[in-house]
Amino acid sequence: MLTHFWRDSEINQMLQDGQIGKYTIPKGYVNASQMARANGKLLADYTRLKSTKEYLQALENDMGIPISLLVIEVKGHGNEQATWTHLEIAIDLARWVSIPFRIWANRTLLKVMLSTQVEQQPIQEPQDTSKALAPSHEAAQLALLVGEFAGLEKSLTAQLAVNAATSVNPALKPAADELKTAIACTDPSDDAYLNPTQIGEAIGKSAIAVNRWLINAGLQYKTDDRKLPYRPTESGKQWGRMVSAVARGSNQTVFQLRWLPEIVQVICQ
Structure with missing residues (x-):
């Protein structure tokens, strides 16, 4: 289990699939009860919102995963009792909890999600390196993902992706400058x-x-x-x-x- 620290509070996240009591919590899931409590909020106030219910239903339809598996309520004693949610729901919850926490959570959870996807992959046979993603490509993908989660306009997200790729590989700057100019002029x-x-x-x-x-x-x-x-x-x-x-x-x-x-x-x- 991975523990993040927000001010004086702990926010736990599953680094791998794990068991809490009789419940199986998938990799990446976040302790939503801790997220709300760390900011003086009640998770129930978030889940009872009409917008939250509509969001969960839409997410269930999009991902093909029942809401009961996207939001797992662990019943038990002490620290075991909590509600764990899929990463996308945790990010949506962060937007409701508070603006400073939203910024911190988005950056922290997305960074962990992407890093664990890379670090925890099983060892595989050597592949054609020509198909491997360059670091600049990965940086651009991260920017696109952040932009999507944050609900930014497409042109704004594209600009962020170009900036991210250029910061990793400065040799891309001449082409990136032309691309940024084109993006800014085509909206x-x-x-x-x-x-x-x-x-x-x-x-x-x-x-x-x-x-x-x-x-x-x-x-x-x-x-x-x-x-x-x-x-x-x-x-x-x-x-x-x-x-x-x-x-x-x-x-x-x-x-x-x-x-x-x-x-x-x-x-x-």
């Missing part, structure tokens, strides 16, 4: 989104005033990241999205929070 939907300056021009306010209004309205929040100073809240996601672009002069990928034109009417109400 026509980005043009429909407005930045705070454009919104301000439409309503007679400065970009600073627009950003302040969006924060006070609960549609965005300020971060400590200079490259991504603002992010949308859950409420703000119905109007805003993170848009990828190429910075002038550096050819580096940057991301900006932009808004649907309808946000102008919302502000003017």
